[in-house]
Amino acid sequence: MNPKRSTLGWFWQSVTGLALLLLLGVHFVAHHFIAAGGLRDFNQVMAYLSNPIIIALELGFLVSVTIHALLGVRSILFDLGLDARWEKNVTWALTALGALTLAYGVWLLYTILQTGSALAMWTR
């Protein structure tokens, strides 16, 4: 294993992990503790997302959790003892999966906001 690369992975794992303490904390408390009934129904979700700061926090959460999760999967796979070529393949595959995950997350957020405002127009 390339020691430089693995050190860098460990560093980003710590940075995103630290960010997640805050971002996941906000996310979980907001969705499971503060929300009336323990989970937000559609209108409550829309009300929550009407705050741009919340959208920024959710996007920050999406980015850090995706990086953290896939770096974690990478180090679990590397612990199986892969040769250099397979380590490279794993890294590429997980990078692609990460890009897809982020694209899906952003698309989802955008579509939810569109759906919400379309419904608000209907009921107005």
Add this chain to the structure above:
Amino acid sequence: MNLSLPENKKIRFLRWFDFRSWRLGMLAYILNRVTAIGLVLYLYIHLAVLSMLTGGPAQWDPFVALARSPMFLALDVLLLAGMLIHGLNGVRVALTGFGIGVRAQKPMFVALMLVGAVLLLAGALKIFME
């Protein structure tokens, strides 16, 4: 096929499941990996489930009603346990990685897990009291 192990090997194998013989560092490592795998699986299930929000209240609200049932709330508590174990143990891993408190790893791990246990209890009460 002979499935019976020699007596001493069988004892050694069974000892694997005896947590008293686990080294604390090994326990922390196993907990970190097991919760990591669980949380990654949860992340992708969660992202898939959230696509129901694109169907508006007609699709989302029946799911919310289901997710407020006691069985789902128990899964929420399990999720909280996974997050607390992984997150608090992660604090120790990151600190040690930066060279902080390397010698105090064991008491730090025990203390963080105790904090986690208290937070889990408080969280579980909050989740079920709604």
